[in-house]
Amino acid sequence: MRRKWAGIGLSLAVAIGLAGCGGNDNNSGSSNSGATNGQSAENTTTPPAESNKPPVQLKYWTDDRHDQEYIKDMINKFNETNEDNIQVELTVMSENYTQSVDIAFSSKQAPDVLRLKSGNTAGFVKKGYLEPIDGFLTDDIKAEFGKLILDDVNRFDGKVYSLANTGNTLRLVYNKDIFAKAGIANPPASLQEMVDDAKKITEVGKADGIYGFALNFKSPKSAFDRSIREILSLSGYQGLGFDLKTGQFDFAPYSQVIEYFKTMYEDGSILPGAESLDIDPLRAQFAAGKIGMYLSFSTEPGVYQDQFPTDIDWAGALAPTLDGQIKGTSEIVSAGTWLGISAQSANKEAAWTFMKYMYGDEILKTYHEKGFGLAVVPSIVEQAGNPEINGMEGFLVGEHDSLWPVSPSVTPEGANYGDAFFKYMLAGGDLAAITQDLNARYNAALSQAVEKGEVAVTPNPAFDPANPQG
């Protein structure tokens, strides 16, 4: 009997332990929020003004985790010093941010201020979640941020919903030690060089488990959107398959890049198992010195400082181009939005007061200098020093970087371009037919979206990829 209970007890203890490990990631958000709540509550005891009145309580939701300590400090400072008796409570979400926002809005429990990203802003505007901020914008603010108020980025139907803070550049991330070991002096400037370098590195390093190239192919679209997007924009083509001159999708340039990726796969130069690789396991392997190069965002230096500290000598360089010639500019992505105000907020004035505080020069400058993101606001770029993070120098905004007009986001029937091209990469097929099929399906979806009034397309025959904003 005793043995029986011991067995049951042991099983339960291990099971509860393991089940506990699998707790919802949102717990981290709650705990952060909890901690901040505590601080907020503490701060509310001694508001600087109107201490008899209850403070205006604001909720700020974000899914950024990399900057949460800094943001928390800035919010605490705001809570302590603002003269309008406003208290802000920070909630840091981890996964499923968009779904959490959806639920909050449908249950009338929306936050007052939201973190907006290029991927979710258009959707939030369409769903009616956001309040236009035009009425709050002073001439000074317009002068500072005006050049970065862009249609379909932070301005929709003539109304502004957010302002820019930082953007991400995209670069080739390469291991200098491995390149040196393979006898390669410089990072590749053309795709053919990239293929050759990846092959050389694999030949030299394979015995030690070192391979020339990798991407997070578990999600092919995510992998290509952080690599081919940049290769194409620097080569003079829009990076998501859209032709800004004709206002139509044309995946022909995309298919040229895919041929090189396919060659690397066939050469065996890509890390085995990359088909199921997520970005963090990829980074872990790069930090362990097992990958020669990959392409990714300017968030990588922060990752290798905090998440996967590494001793390897690595750097970021401009992505290779189709033929080694730079005919376009490297697209700065995720720029144009940062904070926005909820249309459901009962305290929009207070929300703007907080938002204005967060967009203050000092906060934006420090945000850049701490390496949380690369400043794109010209006045901040002028006054901010370079971030002191190893590897960041290769990602800084330079002469070859610029913002591009937004390409329409459409959902075609069938496989997206990432899945379709990745299938070709692994299994082969008729590339011309695949490209034609993608063009047909994406343009059909575009026509439907235009018909429904969801997107507007204006062809620009004079579009110059070397000067995308005209």
Next chain:
Amino acid sequence: MRLRWKRLGENTLFLSPSIVLTAALGVYPLIWMLRYMFYDYAGYGSPLFVGLDNFRRLLRDTLFWESVGNTFIYAGGKLLLTLPLSLLLAVLLNGKLRGGNLLRGIYFMPTIISTAVISVVFYTIFNSYNGMVNAALMKLHLVSQPIDWLGPKHAMLTVVLVAVWGAVGNYMLLFLAGLQSIPNDLYESAAIDGANAGRRFWNITLPMLAPVAQLVVMLAIIASLKGYESIMLITEGGPIGKTEVMYLYLYKLLFPVSTGSPVEQQLGYGSAVGFATAVIVGTITGLYFLLSRRMNKLD
């Protein structure tokens, strides 16, 4: 009369929580889905009535039909391995085995462990670049190159193995409950009559277990056809759709934000796919029930 009213009131009171919950969490979503499968709806704005367009699209949606094919491979593989294995374990553990209770606990444990934990653990075991399986195989000189367990050739096998590992304990326990309800004197009489262990299993255990087995197999079929969680975490349906099962395909239509760049929700088409998947699972389960009717009748 007053007593009848009082009873009716009591019954209603006791039933109301389950009625309210069933209506809110079962019936309402069902009606919602039945309505929206005739609409083009992305979760915002006015839904656009499109009649049978979503079903026409479903018929030409090769990705969906590939996912249905993958579901049959996945479910078939899982059932073929899980059911015999769980029955075997149940029979072994039903005997007087030393440490039987501890073993039952160990075998059942995967059922209550979070799928996320299971998936992460199996990813580290099977991944090609530093997985434990490849390391062991290479150390034993059984293979010279790492096997790409999560690549296009072997990914389905790997996710089936993970599913089997997670399910065996659960069905073992159900079989065990069935085995323990078989009267012991049947075995004793058969033993006196000279029946050996194999004959006793074939002529007593299997027939007596049939009603329970019918239910267990039905639950296993439904769970196998609907399973997608560990696949989503390990391969996300890839590579190149090789492990894309129909419920994962459906999930991605309704919650597309999990994969890379954002793609719009397709609630209308997703509802039509949801209806089709429910019809497929319902038909297979119904057919099974029809074909297995005899199992529920003890001769």
